[in-house]
Amino acid sequence: MKKSTIKLMSLLLLLLTTFTACKKWVDYNPHEDFQITDQDYLQSESDYRTMAVSVYSPLQWINQAVVIGDIASDNAVSGGENASDVLALQQIDDYTLTPVNSTLTDLWQSAYEGINRANYMHQYKATNKAGVAVDFAGKDALYGEVYFLRAYYYFHLVRFFGDVPLFADHRLTLSESRALARSPKADVYKQIETDLTAAITVLPAVQAQKGRITKYAAQALLGKVYLYENKFDAAATMLDNVINANAFTLVSNYASMFLASGENGPESLFEIQYSNASPYYNWGGATRGQGNYAVQQCGIRGLNGTAAMPYAAGWSTNLPTQNLANAYAAGDQRKAATCLDIEAYKTANPSFNITYQVAPYKNTGLYSQKYLPRKGETSGQVELNYTNNHRIIRYADVLLMAAEAWNRATTPNDVKAQGYLNQVRQRAFGDNLHNITATGTALKTAIWDERRLELAMEGDRFFDLVRTGQAAAKIANFTAGKNELFPIPQAEVQISGLTQNPGY
Numbered sequence: 001m002k003k004s005t006i007k008l009m010s011l012l013l014l015l016l017t018t019f020t021a022c023k024k025w026v027d028y029n030p031h032e033d034f035q036i037t038d039q040d041y042l043q044s045e046s047d048y049r050t051m052a053v054s055v056y057s058p059l060q061w062i063n064q065a066v067v068i069g070d071i072a073s074d075n076a077v078s079g080g081e082n083a084s085d086v087l088a089l090q091q092i093d094d095y096t097l098t099p100v101n102s103t104l105t106d107l108w109q110s111a112y113e114g115i116n117r118a119n120y121m122h123q124y125k126a127t128n129k130a131g132v133a134v135d136f137a138g139k140d141a142l143y144g145e146v147y148f149l150r151a152y153y154y155f156h157l158v159r160f161f162g163d164v165p166l167f168a169d170h171r172l173t174l175s176e177s178r179a180l181a182r183s184p185k186a187d188v189y190k191q192i193e194t195d196l197t198a199a200i201t202v203l204p205a206v207q208a209q210k211g212r213i214t215k216y217a218a219q220a221l222l223g224k225v226y227l228y229e230n231k232f233d234a235a236a237t238m239l240d241n242v243i244n245a246n247a248f249t250l251v252s253n254y255a256s257m258f259l260a261s262g263e264n265g266p267e268s269l270f271e272i273q274y275s276n277a278s279p280y281y282n283w284g285g286a287t288r289g290q291g292n293y294a295v296q297q298c299g300i301r302g303l304n305g306t307a308a309m310p311y312a313a314g315w316s317t318n319l320p321t322q323n324l325a326n327a328y329a330a331g332d333q334r335k336a337a338t339c340l341d342i343e344a345y346k347t348a349n350p351s352f353n354i355t356y357q358v359a360p361y362k363n364t365g366l367y368s369q370k371y372l373p374r375k376g377e378t379s380g381q382v383e384l385n386y387t388n389n390h391r392i393i394r395y396a397d398v399l400l401m402a403a404e405a406w407n408r409a410t411t412p413n414d415v416k417a418q419g420y421l422n423q424v425r426q427r428a429f430g431d432n433l434h435n436i437t438a439t440g441t442a443l444k445t446a447i448w449d450e451r452r453l454e455l456a457m458e459g460d461r462f463f464d465l466v467r468t469g470q471a472a473a474k475i476a477n478f479t480a481g482k483n484e485l486f487p488i489p490q491a492e493v494q495i496s497g498l499t500q501n502p503g504y
Contacts, residue, residue, distance in 0.1 A: 042121075042128040045136035051121055052142050055149050058114035059272045061287045063294040064103050065156060066390050067318050068092055069459030074474050076457065077362040079319040085361065086297075086317060092486075093362075095477035099490035099504050106287060107160065108489050111153040112172075118150035120171040144203035145213045148221070151195035155225060158188045159463050162485045162501060166191060180496040182488075189229055196222040205247065210264040211273040211389075216242050220269045220393045220401075227401055228467050236405035236413075239398055242269070243420070248395040250427045255337035258370040260377060263389045267396065271389040279380020291378065291385035294318070298368040300342055302357030309352040312373040312382075316359035320366040324456055327449075332428050338456045340369040368457045396424050396454050404447045407440075414439040421447055424454055479503065 042048055070076040071093050078093035080086050088103035090096075125143060127133045150168070157164045166183035167176075168191055196218050203215040219241050226235035242248070249266045256262045264271055280289030287293050299314015320339045328335035343365060346354040371388055378385045403420035406413045421443075422435040436446045451464055465471040472480040482503030492498050 039129055042124050042134060043132075044134060045139075048121070048134065048136070048139065048142060051117070052146055055114060055117045055121065055146050056273075058110045058117070058153070059149070060274060060290060060292070061110035061113075062107055062156060063272070063287060063292055063390060064089075065107055065160070066459030067294050067297065068103070068107075069462050070320075070457050071318055072475070073461035073465055074321060074476075075324045075452070075461045076321060076368070077319050077364060079317045079359050079363070080315065080361045081301075082361050085315075089317065095475075095479070095483060097483075097487055097504070099487040099493065099500060101487070101489070104160070104486055105489040105491060108157070108492060110287070111157050112165075114153040115150055115167075116171045118146050118153070119168060121146050122150075122168070123170040140202040141204055144199040144201075144215075144218070147195040148199040148203070148213045148218050151192045151199070151225075152221065154188055154192050154195075155221070158185055158192070159228070160486050161488055164188060165496070165498070168195075178496060180498060182498055189225065192225055193222065196225065205245070211271060213270070216245060216247060217270040217393065220398050223398070223401055223405070224393070227405060228463075230408075232405045232408040233410050236402060236409050239402035239405060242395075242398050243402060248398070250396060250399075250423065252427065254333050254427065255369075257391065257394070258337065258388075260374075260387065267394050268391065269395065269398065270393040271391050273389055274387050276379045276385035276387050280384045281381045283381070283384070286384060289384050291380075292371075292388050292390065293384060293386075294390070295371050295373045295378075295386035295388045296383040298371055299373040300356050300367055301359060303354070304356070305352040305354040309349070309354060310374050312375050312378075313356075314373050316357075316361075316363075316367075318368055318457075319359060319362065319364045320368055320457060321364055322366070324452075325366060328453060329429075329434070331430075331434075332453065333430070334428050334453055334456075336369070338369055340367045340372060341365060342367060370457050391458060394455075396427070397451075397460075399424055400447060400451050400454060404444065404451075407444050407447060412440075414443055417443060417447070421450060424450060428453070 042051065067089065071078050071089055078086065078089040080090070083090060088101045091098065091101060092103070121143070154164075154166070163182040163185050165180040166188050199213070199218040200215055200222065203213060203218055205215050207214055219238055223235045223239035223242070226232070226238060248269065251257055251262070251265060251267050257265060257267060274292040275290040278290055280291055282288065296314050297317040298319075299312060299316070301313065301316040303311060303313040305311075325335060325339045325341075328338075342354075342356060346352070371390075373386055377387050399420040403417040406420070407417040418436060418439075422432070425434050425436065426432050428434075436443065438446055448464065448468055448470070452461060455461070462471070462475075465474050466484045471484065472478050475483075482501075485501045487504035488498055488500050493500055
């Protein structure tokens with residue numbers, strides 16, 4: 001009898017515990033454990049606008065894409081203190097790449113973080129998670145920014161890695177991330193086109209806040225995407241929309257664009273905005289602050305001088321090559337604005353009492369003038385908080401893309417192509433004595449060469465060489481059929497079972 005009573009009490013206790021646990025699971029409210037949950041998101045216009053800003057944030061984290069775009073080409077070398085300094089960049093420069101590369105992994109993860117944030121907003125565009133519609137004036141235009149950003153993140157990924165996982169309807173869950181597959185590049189481009197087309201229809205031509213995405217930025221990026229897809233007729237038409245709007249001009253002083261005072265100027269369509277409003281100190285996440293980490297990298301090692309000397313010291317990484325410097329013709333103002341010859345600068349400015357350490361590794365004697373660190377443009381942990389914006393799409397780029405598109409169109413218009421090309425050259429030389437009169441293939445080559453001179457150290461060179469089929473001939477150690485793409489990060493291969501790019 002005693003044993004039966006014990007068994008009965010145990011059974012009742014088990015049933016009670018089970019019932020209580022089930023009831024708690026069914027009735028569980030995340031607020032029992034967390035002050036803020038996703039149930040609290042997107043309750044007001046302010047919430048939507050704040051979350052849209054968060055979709056911009058990962059743009060700041062992919063600053064190494066600009067660095068790689070030149071180091072992987074004939075424009076720059078990795079530099080640094082020695083062969084193991086910033087090893088990830090050394091491997092890219094030397095083409096000794098493996099799937100275990102911290103910088104490439106960071107670029108992959110940052111882009112997908114941006115995509116996930118955009119997808120979350122897309123998922124709850126009509127109603128929030130509670131099923132409530134939050135409507136406000138300007139909501140469609142705000143989503144135009146979100147769709148532009150998602151397109152940009154995917155464009156970044158497809159240029160680096162080719163076929164990549166594609167998802168656009170909701171934020172990826174943890175379980176889904178373990179069962180990803182790579183989508184064909186053509187499908188990724190189709191989604192990019194869809195997003196940019198949607199953005200163009202709702203974005204304003206001008207934004208009240210500098211740096212926010214406009215209709216012209218979306219048109220310019222879509223024109224660039226078409227160019228990468230060899231859709232030259234579509235590219236020509238789309239880029240002409242920007243040109244014919246008469247909303248942008250070439251600034252007369254080329255170098256001035258890259259000063260703090262030149263940010264978001266009359267030639268700017270899209271810049272990645274950097275700030276030191278919240279000074280950053282975390283060396284463990286060097287690219288995750290608001291500041292532009294790439295600026296510190298390209299500075300002159302051990303630089304010192306008088307207070308009047310404008311530059312700050314850096315790490316002698318991402319050094320322009322003499323090959324690039326030699327490509328500029330006499331009288332081209334872009335050379336001095338792109339490549340700083342430190343010895344020549346020291347000689348020309350004796351009152352600055354300049355001392356510096358010669359770049360220990362792969363010294364070229366040149367430094368990236370466009371993004372050279374300057375005094376007073378950082379705070380907090382100074383190396384991590386430079387405010388220099390990366391200029392991603394400039395009007396000169398639009399002119400050169402349009403020139404190429406018209407030259408390579410089904411029905412070429414070389415007169416129009418020459419006109420666009422020569423606008424850029426006339427600014428560079430300050431006259432029309434250097435105008436290009438070539439046509440056909442010779443004109444195409446001239447346009448490609450001009451892109452190098454105009455956009456050097458801005459992150460486009462490697463991708464231009466790949467898309468135009470020139471990479472194997474121009475880049476040392478480049479292997480055709482392999483190095484057009486970078487390896488998929490090994491961690492992603494292991495976690496998600498992704499296939500690797502050929503040759504890696």
